Amino acid sequence: MLISFSLSLQAQKHEIGGFLGATNLISDIGRTDYINPFPKEMSDGYSIPIAVGLLYRLNYNPQHTLRFSLGYYNEAYNDKVAIEDYRYQRGYQFRNSIIEAAAVFEYNFFPINSEQEKAYSPYIFGGIGGFLSNTPVVNVYHQFQRDALGMPIKGGIPFDSSIEYETKKNIGFSLPIGLGFKYKFGWNWVVSAEVGFRPTFNDNLDLSSPKDGNYHFFVENDLLKFYAENDVISRNNEILENTKIGNPSTNDWYVFSGLTLTYAFGRPPCFCD
Numbered sequence: 001m002l003i004s005f006s007l008s009l010q011a012q013k014h015e016i017g018g019f020l021g022a023t024n025l026i027s028d029i030g031r032t033d034y035i036n037p038f039p040k041e042m043s044d045g046y047s048i049p050i051a052v053g054l055l056y057r058l059n060y061n062p063q064h065t066l067r068f069s070l071g072y073y074n075e076a077y078n079d080k081v082a083i084e085d086y087r088y089q090r091g092y093q094f095r096n097s098i099i100e101a102a103a104v105f106e107y108n109f110f111p112i113n114s115e116q117e118k119a120y121s122p123y124i125f126g127g128i129g130g131f132l133s134n135t136p137v138v139n140v141y142h143q144f145q146r147d148a149l150g151m152p153i154k155g156g157i158p159f160d161s162s163i164e165y166e167t168k169k170n171i172g173f174s175l176p177i178g179l180g181f182k183y184k185f186g187w188n189w190v191v192s193a194e195v196g197f198r199p200t201f202n203d204n205l206d207l208s209s210p211k212d213g214n215y216h217f218f219v220e221n222d223l224l225k226f227y228a229e230n231d232v233i234s235r236n237n238e239i240l241e242n243t244k245i246g247n248p249s250t251n252d253w254y255v256f257s258g259l260t261l262t263y264a265f266g267r268p269p270c271f272c273d
Contacts, residue, residue: 013113014266015057015190021258023051023073027206028246029092030077032084035195037257040076042093047076051256053100059264062111066103067125073098073254077206092245094207098254100198102129102176112184119184126177129198135170136210138163140239142232143220155226161235163243167207168214174198174254188264196256205254209246215239 022037030040039046053071060066078093104127112119141162144152180194203209217236224232 013059013264015059015262015264016055017190017260017262018054019052019069019071019256019258019260021051021256022049023075023098023257024049024255025075025077025205026253026255027077028203028208028250028252029079029087029094029206031082034197035255035257040078041081042076042078042095043080047095048074049076050074051258055260055262057106057262059113062113063108063121065106065108065113067106067127069100069102069104071100071102071256073100073256075205075254090245092208096134096205096207098131098133098205100129100131100174102174103127104129104176108182112182112190115187116184117187120182122179122181123192123194124177124179125194125196126175129174129176131172131174131198131200132169133172133202133205134167134207135204135214136207137166137168137214138210138216138239138243139166140215140217140236141220142218142223142235144223144226152220154222159223159227159231159235161239163239170202170204172200172202174200178256180260184264190260190262190264192260194256194258194260198254198256200251200253203246203248203251205252206246209244209248212240 024036039048051073053069055067055069058066075096079087079091082088104125106123106125108121108123110121112121143160144154145157145160147153176196176198178194178196180192182190182192184190
């Protein structure tokens, strides 16, 4: 990339357009396919894994391009469609959405950015991205059990613990990599089909592994007068263990499969010595 930047940047040519396709996660919930752009079956119907966004390309020689994009990815998965028995029996599901801004370097194997009516080329790309997604928050409430009249039973039987889940926004980073095929037509139009993988440094895109800092524990008034503090701590540790189902040694990936369409404008690049 540094060598490419040293080339002449006179008379740059630009492309602007959008992309449309589907997305899937490689995670700890649902099917384990690397590429699965099809609708996802959920307990309340189907979820369409749409991926849509805008992009801008800066072509600075016939084979090298910088691309900037802003995209939205709708993610959903259900253990009930997994082929692994342990996932199917577990029965977890999730929904999440990802908003991504990315900058990648594209290498076209054949010249395609020159002034020509038609051209085609396979290409590869790699870069860096930042994204905004939901991450899980777990609220735990320790309270007395109640009798038939709703009065607290203070001691003699174990206390109750209830769990409520919510989400908050989280910023993460990804490393977009992938490949595709471009076709240029009508002098100014470029359509391409591509598959792009986004390895992340995040294990919570499937909401399966809440961070310890996202657990909030609440204890009812006077509960510690009737139960030992170690009993509450033991219950907290049990909840921490049982509510984390993800594999801590692997992070989640999200995948895009689809089409891009751009319009080229501006003067054609000058590639003279």
